[in-house]
Amino acid sequence: MKPAPFDYLRAETVDEVVEALRQEGGDARIIAGGQSLMPMLAMRLARPKLLVDIMHVDALRRIDDDGKTLRIGAAVRQAKLERHADLARRQPLLAGALAWVGHAQTRARGTVCGSIAHADPSAELPLSLMTLGGSVHLRAGRKRRTLTAAEFFTGMMATAKADDEMIEAVSFPTALPGTGYAFTEVGRRHGDFAIVACAAMVDGNKATLGIGGVADVPTVRALPLPDAPDFVDSLNQYAWDLDARDDLHATARYRRDLIRQLGRRTIEEAARCRA
Amino acid sequence: MPRLSAEQKHRVSFTLNGKSVSGMAEPRMTLSDFLRHEIGATGTHVGCEHGVCGACTVQIDGGLARACLALAVQTDGCDVRTVEGLSPDGGTTLSILQDEFRTHHGLQCGFCTPGFLMTLDALFRERPDASAEQIRETLSGHLCRCTGYAPIMKAALAAQQRLRGETIQENSKQENSKGDSHA
Numbered sequence: 001m002k003p004a005p006f007d008y009l010r011a012e013t014v015d016e017v018v019e020a021l022r023q024e025g026g027d028a029r030i031i032a033g034g035q036s037l038m039p040m041l042a043m044r045l046a047r048p049k050l051l052v053d054i055m056h057v058d059a060l061r062r063i064d065d066d067g068k069t070l071r072i073g074a075a076v077r078q079a080k081l082e083r084h085a086d087l088a089r090r091q092p093l094l095a096g097a098l099a100w101v102g103h104a105q106t107r108a109r110g111t112v113c114g115s116i117a118h119a120d121p122s123a124e125l126p127l128s129l130m131t132l133g134g135s136v137h138l139r140a141g142r143k144r145r146t147l148t149a150a151e152f153f154t155g156m157m158a159t160a161k162a163d164d165e166m167i168e169a170v171s172f173p174t175a176l177p178g179t180g181y182a183f184t185e186v187g188r189r190h191g192d193f194a195i196v197a198c199a200a201m202v203d204g205n206k207a208t209l210g211i212g213g214v215a216d217v218p219t220v221r222a223l224p225l226p227d228a229p230d231f232v233d234s235l236n237q238y239a240w241d242l243d244a245r246d247d248l249h250a251t252a253r254y255r256r257d258l259i260r261q262l263g264r265r266t267i268e269e270a271a272r273c274r275a
Numbered sequence: 276m277p278r279l280s281a282e283q284k285h286r287v288s289f290t291l292n293g294k295s296v297s298g299m300a301e302p303r304m305t306l307s308d309f310l311r312h313e314i315g316a317t318g319t320h321v322g323c324e325h326g327v328c329g330a331c332t333v334q335i336d337g338g339l340a341r342a343c344l345a346l347a348v349q350t351d352g353c354d355v356r357t358v359e360g361l362s363p364d365g366g367t368t369l370s371i372l373q374d375e376f377r378t379h380h381g382l383q384c385g386f387c388t389p390g391f392l393m394t395l396d397a398l399f400r401e402r403p404d405a406s407a408e409q410i411r412e413t414l415s416g417h418l419c420r421c422t423g424y425a426p427i428m429k430a431a432l433a434a435q436q437r438l439r440g441e442t443i444q445e446n447s448k449q450e451n452s453k454g455d456s457h458a
Contacts, residue, residue, distance in 0.1 A: 001324040005281035008302035008348050031349075038344040039325040041303075050278070051302065053349055079338065103416025105329060105394060108338040109345070190415045 003041035007050045014059055017166055018141055020052045026163040030054055033077055035102065035110035036118040060168065065090060069134075069171040078107040078115070078125075090174050092273065093132060093199055096183035097124040103191040113167045116152075119159050119217075122193040126153060127218040128183070131199040131210030134172045140165040156216040179203040180274035184266045185213070186258055188249065195250045196258040198266040202274060207267045209235075214242045214255050225271060226264055235263050279348060289353045291316065292360030300347035306340075307331040309347035310357065318358040318389050322418075329417035332390035333357045339397050358389035361396060371441075372396060372434045381430035383421035391417050395431050399438055407432060 011017045021028055029048040031037055032055060040046040054060055060075035063084055070091060072081060078101055081087065081094075088095040101107055101115065101124050115125040116136060129136075129149040136152045138145050138161055152160050161167065175181060185197035197212040205225050212218045221238050224231050239259040244252035279285045284299035291314065298313030305324075310316045310333075322330035324343045331342040334356040361370040369377065372395055382388045391414065398405055398413050405413070410431050419427060 002305075002308075003303040005301065005303050007281045008279040008346070010348075031346075034344050034346070034349070035326065035341075038305075038346075042305075042325045042343070049281075051346075055349070077338075103329075104398075104413045105332050105339040105341060105416040106326065106344075109335075109340050190412060 001042040003038075004044055004047045006041075006048050008053065009050060010053045010056055012056055012058075014057055014139065014166075014168065017052055017054055017057065018139055018164070020050065021164045021166060022141055024050050028052055030074075030117070030166055032075060032114040033110035034114075035106045036114060036120070054166075065174065067174070069173050070094070071137075071169050071171045072112045073169045074111065074113040074167050076112055078102075078110050078112055079104075081112055082107065091132070091172055091181070092175060093181035093183055093201065094128050094172055096181070097128040097199065100124045100183065100185050100190075100194070100197070113170055116170050117159065117161065117167050119153055119157050120193070121156050121216050121218070122195075122197065122213040124183070124185070124194070124197060124212065127197055127199050127210050127212035129170060129172060130218040130220050131201065131208060132173050134170060136161075136167055137169045137171065138162075138165045139168045144168070146171075150220075153217040176203065178274060180270040180272065182266045182269035182273060184262055184269070186262060196255055196262055198259075198262045200263075200266040200270040202267060202270040207270070209238070209263050209267060211238070211242065211259060211263070214244050214259065223267065226268055231264075235260055238263070285348060287313075287347045287351045289350050289355050291355050292357060298347075302346065302348050304347045305343050306333070306335075306345040306347050306350050306355075307342035309350075310342060310355075313347070316357055316359055320386050320389055322386065327418070328387070329390040329394070330387050332393045332417070334393055334397055337397070339394055356393070358392055361392060370396075371437050372399075372430075375430040375434040375437065376427070379426050379430035379433060381422065381427045382419075387417060387419045387421075391419070391427060395434065399435055403435070403439055405435070410435070 009020055027049040031051045031053050055075050060073040062073045064071040082098050115123050134149050136147050154160050180202045183199045185194040187194050194213040199210040201208040207223045207225055209223050210218055210220045223234050239256040244255040246252050279302050284301055287300045288297040296314050300309050307321045310319050319342055320330040322328035326341045326344045333342045336354050376382055
């Protein structure tokens with residue numbers, strides 16, 4: 001398995017990146033950590049004419065915490081965010097989710113924004129961004145726009161990003177006082193893609209449950225707390241509404257059951273973690 | 276850096292196990308192929324070529340990396356470490372980690388071994404006190420079809436104990452010498 005030929009450009013500024021994208025459009029792909037794109041190149045599912053390497057652009061390597069959001073630049077590796085001071089307190093859901101992303105060997109290379117751009121329906125970071133109500137900062141030429149996660153993810157490995165646009169950064173809202181967060185998933189082995197992944201937030205008597213691995217994009221829904229009389233029915237309805245499918249890894253029925261079991265457990269854990 | 280053309284080979288240079296190496300690569304050449312075919316460093320094994328098996332795991336600038344998921348041109352100017360760099364004297368003596376793999380039968384065919392070794396080497400450097408659970412989780416990024424993993428875990432734990440013992444000895448020596456100088 002060898003990639004088809006492509007040109008390679010090691011960019012040093014954001015201007016260089018967006019200029020290359022403007023010239024080449026859909027024939028160019030950005031390579032960051034390469035943990036999703038390189039397998040696609042090896043299997044020739046992607047055959048770009050040009051790869052633009054953004055890992056040497058200093059402006060994209062920053063993690064900025066303005067008190068309300070953690071803004072993570074496009075060249076920030078997952079391992080760097082994992083080690084970011086106080087991440088477990090600043091955003092426990094993100095800290096919890098990161099431990100499930102691939103393996104230590106892939107987190108050491110893979111970037112946070114790369115996983116968002118790849119938009120795999122089973123991936124942990126898109127699910128976290130959706131559940132927390134985060135946003136994606138895009139840039140084409142000098143034009144910048146910011147989309148909510150819900151606007152950004154449009155389908156299975158499909159996003160609202162145009163061919164000449166790059167992700168400059170993503171923003172995750174930081175933890176709110178009095179809100180509890182939790183993340184859990186079930187896969188065949190640790191590090192495999194999730195069969196079902198759950199991300200939960202609990203604030204007062206309101207729960208928010210995000211589910212990945214079932215529909216084409218991660219979904220988020222408000223639910224009552226597990227001790228409310230309508231909880232079981234609401235969660236069951238959520239499980240049915242996602243139109244789970246049978247595939248090689250699990251049956252639709254198993255996925256629905258996982259949503260009911262794992263969904264409840266994740267919400268309960270988030271409720272326990274309320275600060 | 277100018278745009279590197281797909282049609283041509285380009286010079287790629289980096290530090291490999293402390294020595295400068297250099298070779299020619301098309302942009303699409305992976306680091307794993309570059310190491311083996313251009314440099315002749317065949318200690319890094321190539322299994323699945325899409326980042327699943329972990330056999331080709333190396334260290335780039337101190338961090339772990341699947342060499343099949345990195346391009347040679349991306350590695351230009353980096354500091355790369357492979358299994359050939361583990362031996363303390365360049366190949367005659369086994370490192371503590373390698374020695375424990377031999378003692379505990381942590382390998383049979385040996386195909387996956389370089390990857391396991393590079394991961395454990397990085398793990399014990401970063402977290403000398405990693406728990407058995409953390410070691411197991413970190414090793415989940417590697418596939419071994421011979422051992423059933425139990426001997427690998429035994430070898431890892433034994434190596435960790437020896438490495439910690441040696442680190443503690445070294446520290447206490449330093450403390451002693453500090454004590455001496457105060458006296």
